[in-house]
Amino acid sequence: MKKIVQVVTLLSFICCPAILQAKEEKPNVVLMVVDNLGWGEIGAYGGGILRGAPTPRLDELANEGLQLLNFNVEPQCTPSRSALMSGRHPIRSGTTRVVWGMPFGLVGWEETIAELASKEGYATGMYGKWHLGEIKGRYPTDQGFDDWYGILNTTDEAMYTSQNGYDAALLPAPQIMKAKKGGTPKVVKEYNLETRRTIDSELTEHAIRFMKKSVKAKKPFFAYIPFTQPHLPPTAHPDFVGKTGNGMWADMLAEMDYRAGQVLDAIDDLNIRDNTIVIWMSENGPEEAPSYYGTAGFWRGHYFTTLEGSLRAPFLVRWPNKVKAGSVSNEIVHITDILPTLASATGYKVPSDRIIDGVDQMPFFMGKDSKSAREGFPAYNDTRLQAYKFRDYKVEFWKQDSMFDAPVKLNFPKVYDLRRDPKELHGIYGGSNTGTEQLTWLLPVVTKKIIAHKMTFKKEPPIQIGTPEPYKPKK
Numbered sequence: 073m074k075k076i077v078q079v080v081t082l083l084s085f086i087c088c089p090a091i092l093q094a095k096e097e098k099p100n101v102v103l104m105v106v107d108n109l110g111w112g113e114i115g116a117y118g119g120g121i122l123r124g125a126p127t128p129r130l131d132e133l134a135n136e137g138l139q140l141l142n143f144n145v146e147p148q149c150t151p152s153r154s155a156l157m158s159g160r161h162p163i164r165s166g167t168t169r170v171v172w173g174m175p176f177g178l179v180g181w182e183e184t185i186a187e188l189a190s191k192e193g194y195a196t197g198m199y200g201k202w203h204l205g206e207i208k209g210r211y212p213t214d215q216g217f218d219d220w221y222g223i224l225n226t227t228d229e230a231m232y233t234s235q236n237g238y239d240a241a242l243l244p245a246p247q248i249m250k251a252k253k254g255g256t257p258k259v260v261k262e263y264n265l266e267t268r269r270t271i272d273s274e275l276t277e278h279a280i281r282f283m284k285k286s287v288k289a290k291k292p293f294f295a296y297i298p299f300t301q302p303h304l305p306p307t308a309h310p311d312f313v314g315k316t317g318n319g320m321w322a323d324m325l326a327e328m329d330y331r332a333g334q335v336l337d338a339i340d341d342l343n344i345r346d347n348t349i350v351i352w353m354s355e356n357g358p359e360e361a362p363s364y365y366g367t368a369g370f371w372r373g374h375y376f377t378t379l380e381g382s383l384r385a386p387f388l389v390r391w392p393n394k395v396k397a398g399s400v401s402n403e404i405v406h407i408t409d410i411l412p413t414l415a416s417a418t419g420y421k422v423p424s425d426r427i428i429d430g431v432d433q434m435p436f437f438m439g440k441d442s443k444s445a446r447e448g449f450p451a452y453n454d455t456r457l458q459a460y461k462f463r464d465y466k467v468e469f470w471k472q473d474s475m476f477d478a479p480v481k482l483n484f485p486k487v488y489d490l491r492r493d494p495k496e497l498h499g500i501y502g503g504s505n506t507g508t509e510q511l512t513w514l515l516p517v518v519t520k521k522i523i524a525h526k527m528t529f530k531k532e533p534p535i536q537i538g539t540p541e542p543y544k545p546k547k
Contacts, residue, residue: 098192098292099391099417100348102283102339103410104332105156105296107149107201107227107303110358111384112369113325117141119369124322129333130388133352137390138399138437144383144461145355145407147376147453149203149226150176152355152407153298157184157204157215159411159422159430162452166535167204169454170226177205178215179535179543185411186216188420189294197282199275200298201226209541213251217296221250221278223263223271227303230268248274269307272299276331280338287342292418297335298355301328304364349417350390355407357382360475372495376475378451378458378468379496389437391417396439403444404461409433426545427532448518450525453479460518464491465511467518487511 113119114127116134146152146162154160154167158178162168165182178184186196198217202224204210212220223229229246232238248267251257261267279297286293301324308315308323312330316322332352339348358366358381360374373379387405389395408430415422416434431445448462456479458470468486472479488496489511535543 097347098194098419100283100286100292100344101189101194101294101414101418102279102335102348102350103294103296104335104350104352105200105298106328106352106354107298107300108356108359108366108375109302109328109354109386110366110368110374110381111354111371111386112367113302113358114329114386116388117369117386119325119367123325123367124318125316125326125329127325127329129329129336130352133332133336133350133390134388136392136397137350137388137395138401140387140389140405141384141400141402143353143385143387143405143407144449144451145357145385147356147378147382147451149356151452153203154178154182155407155429156355156410157186158182159185159408159428160426161408161429161450163455164427164429164532164534166537166539168452168537170203171537174538175205175207175210175540176537177203177210179539180209180214180541181543181545182215183423183426184215185414186212186294186296188216188411188415188422189418190216190218192418192420193292194418194420195282195286195289195291195293196296197279197286197293198222198296198298199278199282200296201300201303202298207541208256211251211257213253213255213257218253219251219278219282220257221248221260222275222298223248223300224257227268227300228305230263230265231305233262233264265305265307268300268305269309272301272327272331273309275299276334279335283338283342283344287344294418299328299331301331302359302366304359304361306359306364346392348391349414351388351410353387354385357385370494372497373473374475376453377472377477378453378470379473380466380490380494383451383461391437395437399439401436401444403436404446404448404463405433405436405444406430406446406449408449409446413437427528448521450522457522460522462514462518462521465489465514466496467514468496485515487514 115131120127150170151162154162196217197219198212200222206224246263248260248263249257306324308327312323312327357375368381371380373381375382412422412430413433416432435441451459459468466488470479
């Protein structure tokens with residue numbers, strides 16, 4: 073008996089460190105974000121061949137994890153990226169719209185996913201579009217990223233040097249840049265219509281190189297890959313031009329699917345699939361600019377509005393043996409939820425010295441909870457609270473059907489039942505009887521939620537757009 077006890081004790085000494093190590097092993101995170109891709113573009117959401125190009129790799133990814141049908145973003149690029157990185161509504165961060173000619177983006181005081189992950193021992197790399205600041209203190213490598221390659225602003229700038237009357241003396245040519253943590257970004261080459269075609273290929277190469285380096289160093293990593301496609305102009309890599317026979321948009325869609333596949337293949341080649349959370353998502357609804365129309369599929373509308381076509385975007389998440397393969401959900405998830413959700417998985421701490429609007433959705437993602445941790449959210453467009461989404465309904469305060477329309481304040485809010493009226497064509501007092509006359513009970517419910525939301529501005533006044541560096545909140 074004594075010998076048995078000794079053997080058991082010896083085995084416990086041998087096994088326990090391994091068990092503890094397994095428990096402490098942190099998952100890698102690969103966050104792929106595409107720019108202005110509508111809900112209805114890839115095959116898993118009803119697009120794919122209907123848009124001129126099958127998307128087999130992304131459709132496969134959808135089958136390997138959870139596909140959200142009701143993932144919600146902000147109406148514009150800077151607000152969405154701000155919400156993603158900070159877990160806060162852009163109205164709090166002074167990042168409510170795309171601007172030029174003034175300091176913009178996340179102030180240095182804001183804490184990003186990269187900063188939080190870095191504190192927890194993660195290697196952090198970003199490869200792509202930032203659009204959250206172009207001054208010292210607001211570069212990606214000032215806000216948590218160890219390594220960055222990409223563009224500071226937006227892809228339509230690639231057209232500047234080819235436009236009529238362009239004057240480099242008045243506006244320097246946009247550049248593709250790179251930087252290391254704490255360093256000043258260095259120019260790599262001009263961002264123009266030629267380099268626009270090849271940048272997503274380069275971003276993929278840099279991201280894979282970063283993953284390989286991190287795995288070799290035995291360090292968990294956060295790889296943020298904000299691709300530039302399909303933001304206008306959506307021109308495909310030369311290797312994909314003419315590949316589908318269905319025009320440039322379809323060629324671009326085929327390339328987008330391929331780039332995601334390259335990243336997924338690299339994860340498999342590195343033997344880290346089981347311990348890597350993969351998220352693939354869009355940060356805005358589709359383009360509405362002439363010649364560059366995208367589609368929101370089942371929904372109506374484009375970005376720069378608060379229609380469902382603007383707010384709903386594709387979202388796929390895979391975490392083998394944690395997130396059930398083949399799951400599909402119509403539960404509401406908001407882009408601010410990503411920061412606290414990844415905190416739950418990686419162990420980094422969510423800031424407690426500021427209001428965080430996102431909620432932890434990991435129990436829902438993993439199937440421990442059948443419902444989302446949220447029921448709704450305020451939908452801003454710039455500083456206007458244009459709508460409030462709650463459960464399967466939406467209360468609209470401003471009418472705006474196109475990004476080219478001036479929003480019109482409604483004398484009385486409209487309520488939409490998104491199950492019966494997904495195109496948001498009717499509503500209470502909307503001129504048609506769709507049953508929404510039975511939904512007036514939502515007005516006091518949503519009003520109460522909006523008042524509670526706005527009361528938080530007294531506790532923490534919003535940062536104003538154009539705020540210079542350095543910024544510190546008043547006590």
